[in-house]
Amino acid sequence: MSHRKPYVRTMNRTWWKGHPFYRFYMLREATVLPLIFFTLFLTFGLGSLVKGPVAWQHWLEFMANPVVVAINIVALLGSLFHAQTFFSMMPQVMPIRIKGKTLDTRIIVLAQWVAVAAISLVVLLIV
Template sequence: MSNRKPYVREMKRTWWKDHPFYRFYMVREGTVLPLILFTLFITIGLGALVKGPEAWNNWLHFMANPIVIAINIVALAGSLFHAFTYFNMMPQVVPIRVGGKLLDKKIIILSQWAVVAVISLIVLFIV
């Protein structure tokens, strides 16, 4: 048997703070936490809707809490941040060719935002 010890590189809990790329990545991934809470709130609301008017009114009262409103605003910001980063990455991941030429990145990104706006308007009109 050998007396050598294997090299174990020290890994601090804050390793990601040293590089801007990893900081950005961790912030982006951290925005999922308010989105999880938002999803739970909506799921609880659906359950309250099934249980009857009293449960529904209690849920509406819960949703009017300033902390819940703040969480929902942060969740919306996180969702828009995810969409922004995904839409900016999309032309690199899936380059679109029209007539043998690459479509301009700005056109792809703006068309995705246009689709989001149209779908949002349709949902707003329905609700």
């Protein structure tokens, strides 16, 4: 049995700051933080809707707070950024071939944005 110590490479907490790819990755993954708050706000809104009109009115007043509005705007921008990076990766991960030719990546990305716009329009019309 060997008594040698295994090599353990030191790693500090900011290892990802040294390379642009990892900084971009961390930024992309950090977009979930405002979305957590947005989801919590909506969950509390559903709870206040169940509790009655007074609780609902308090929640509406809370949602009108400028800090909450700013968090929701950041969450929207983070969602759009996350969607853009996901949509731009899609043609590389799953290329679409029609009659043996690979479909142009711009068409695939544009089709995804059209689908997002169409679904958003349907939701807006329903609500």
